[in-house]
Amino acid sequence: MGEGHKFCDELKDGKYFPLSYEFKKKILWSKSFYWETREGTKVINGKTYVEIKQEWEDKSIVLLYCREENGVVYQYDEELKRDDIRFDENFKENKNWKLADGKTTYKIISYNGVLRTPYCEYKNLLVIDAVMNYGHFNFYYLKGHGYIGATKDGHLISCLTPEW
Numbered sequence: 001m002g003e004g005h006k007f008c009d010e011l012k013d014g015k016y017f018p019l020s021y022e023f024k025k026k027i028l029w030s031k032s033f034y035w036e037t038r039e040g041t042k043v044i045n046g047k048t049y050v051e052i053k054q055e056w057e058d059k060s061i062v063l064l065y066c067r068e069e070n071g072v073v074y075q076y077d078e079e080l081k082r083d084d085i086r087f088d089e090n091f092k093e094n095k096n097w098k099l100a101d102g103k104t105t106y107k108i109i110s111y112n113g114v115l116r117t118p119y120c121e122y123k124n125l126l127v128i129d130a131v132m133n134y135g136h137f138n139f140y141y142l143k144g145h146g147y148i149g150a151t152k153d154g155h156l157i158s159c160l161t162p163e164w
Helices: none
Strands: 024-029 032-044 047-056 061-069 072-077 082-088 096-098 105-116 121-132 135-142 146-152 155-161
Touching (some): 105 146, 121 146
Antiparallel strands (some): 024 032, 024 155, 032 047, 047 061, 061 072, 072 082, 096 105, 105 121, 121 135, 135 146, 146 155
């Protein structure tokens, strides 16, 4: 989260995928957790991406490369060497799209979602249904904070935590 953010509150003029400020957050996932930090930028094929590091409890590291252009958030797929759309601010509810791998499908469920975690009751959330090769999830995003949690089969499986 950026400096001055309140943990449970949306930033009214914030973005669902904030890439423009430094952040470090701890995210619980199932029986594990990871730290997510903005590491800086990297130029790939002449385009500048924000590098986001996910360092898991077991010390494994996943690097994500995201950029925003004209209200569209792209994530670079290193294996396929191309951009995937993660979110487009012009997408309406029920909009479906697939990633380049052909294995992942997203759908906008709501812009008014609610998620209860052990720490907050979040409101006005972007909810994205995700069908992936390793499961079916609903991902939740809060303006100004980005990803704050996920459910699987209606049960909380992941959430942002203030406990460091």
